[in-house]
Amino acid sequence: MSKVKIVVAGPRGNMGKEAVKMVTNTEEFTLIAAVDSKHDGLKLSELDGFHGIDVPIYTDMQQCFEENEIDVLIDLTAPAFGKKHMQIAFENGVRPVVGTTGFTEEDITELRTTAEDKGIGAIIAPNFAIGAILMMKFSQMAAKYLPDVEIIERHHDRKLDAPSGTAVKTAQLISEAREQKAQGHPDETEELAGARGADFEGMRIHSVRLPGLVAHQEVIFGGVGQTLTIRHDSIDRASFMPGVKLAVDAVLQIDTLVYGLEHIIE
Ligand SMILES: NC(=O)C1=CN([C@@H]2O[C@H](COP(=O)(O)OP(=O)(O)OC[C@H]3O[C@@H](n4cnc5c(N)ncnc54)[C@H](OP(=O)(O)O)[C@@H]3O)[C@@H](O)[C@H]2O)C=CC1
Numbered sequence: 001m002s003k004v005k006i007v008v009a010g011p012r013g014n015m016g017k018e019a020v021k022m023v024t025n026t027e028e029f030t031l032i033a034a035v036d037s038k039h040d041g042l043k044l045s046e047l048d049g050f051h052g053i054d055v056p057i058y059t060d061m062q063q064c065f066e067e068n069e070i071d072v073l074i075d076l077t078a079p080a081f082g083k084k085h086m087q088i089a090f091e092n093g094v095r096p097v098v099g100t101t102g103f104t105e106e107d108i109t110e111l112r113t114t115a116e117d118k119g120i121g122a123i124i125a126p127n128f129a130i131g132a133i134l135m136m137k138f139s140q141m142a143a144k145y146l147p148d149v150e151i152i153e154r155h156h157d158r159k160l161d162a163p164s165g166t167a168v169k170t171a172q173l174i175s176e177a178r179e180q181k182a183q184g185h186p187d188e189t190e191e192l193a194g195a196r197g198a199d200f201e202g203m204r205i206h207s208v209r210l211p212g213l214v215a216h217q218e219v220i221f222g223g224v225g226q227t228l229t230i231r232h233d234s235i236d237r238a239s240f241m242p243g244v245k246l247a248v249d250a251v252l253q254i255d256t257l258v259y260g261l262e263h264i265i266e
């Protein structure tokens with residue numbers, strides 16, 4: 001069987017480094033090239049930490065796809081580029097697996113239409129960690145019985161987007177299971193703007209950014225005389241890689257856009 005030909009975008013990043021490692025250590029995958037914000041024309045092996053990985057670096061994704069035959073793009077870049085990179089992949093018949101966050105619901109609808117028009121599979125996964133998928137699923141189950149809920153997500157202080165993609169996805173899944181609901185006291189005020197966090201259909205999302213953190217989330221449900229907390233911690237970015245591998249395998253089998261790994265892990 002021929003190997004799956006892969007490009008990693010964002011190879012020097014926290015996630016990109018892990019993805020390069022995962023791809024090069026996976027027998028049925030082959031890394032063909034990397035797309036970076038700099039280092040055009042160099043080999044990955046010329047950068048620190050990529051010893052022996054002799055693949056070309058492109059800063060122009062279009063050029064990368066024109067010069068190489070690629071099956072799958074793994075995109076782990078920055079919120080400003082995820083959508084654009086998916087569009088370039090679709091134009092070139094390449095299947096995107098995207099961990100990059102920051103997509104709006106409108107972006108996802110538009111990208112799904114393009115994927116279906118072209119018959120190309122695509123996966124956007126706000127979180128690739130199996131434990132985080134379970135946290136989201138359990139939260140959706142709990143919301144049916146305990147509809148008062150707030151989300152606290154905690155991340156490293158290099159993160160660009162807030163709230164996290166995982167927190168937004170969690171809120172979307174919870175809102176499928178409960179009626180829209182304004183929480184807290186109807187007359188509550190914020191003495192400091194933002195004190196009550198972001199408002200997602202009445203559900204509050206609080207974002208903490210600190211050095212020392214990786215990726216953590218608590219979903220706290222409140223009921224009469226009780227609370228339930230569902231918590232997930234990624235303490236190492238290796239936690240995301242089995243999910244990335246699963247998504248690469250899955251994206252070859254589909255011809256639409258799937259948003260969320262919970263649709264792949266039934
Ligand atoms: N789905 C999931 O499970 C996870 C998703 N994420 C998401 O993945 C993304 C990356 O996270 P993380 O690795 O921590 O971020 P980093 O900032 O560590 O890495 C991002 C890398 O992408 C590069 N980059 C930026 N723009 C481009 C571009 N246009 N083309 C090519 N490369 C580019 C950056 O280069 P430079 O520094 O030069 O700009 C950097 O090397 C974020 O959106 C984050 O939210 C993170 C963890 C898990």
Ligand SMILES: O=C(O)C1=N[C@H](C(=O)O)C[C@H](O)C1
Pocket residue numbers: 101126127128155156159160163164165166167214215216
């Ligand atoms: O930026 C990160 O680090 C992470 N981003 C994703 C998100 O926004 O949910 C996934 C994970 O939480 C780590």
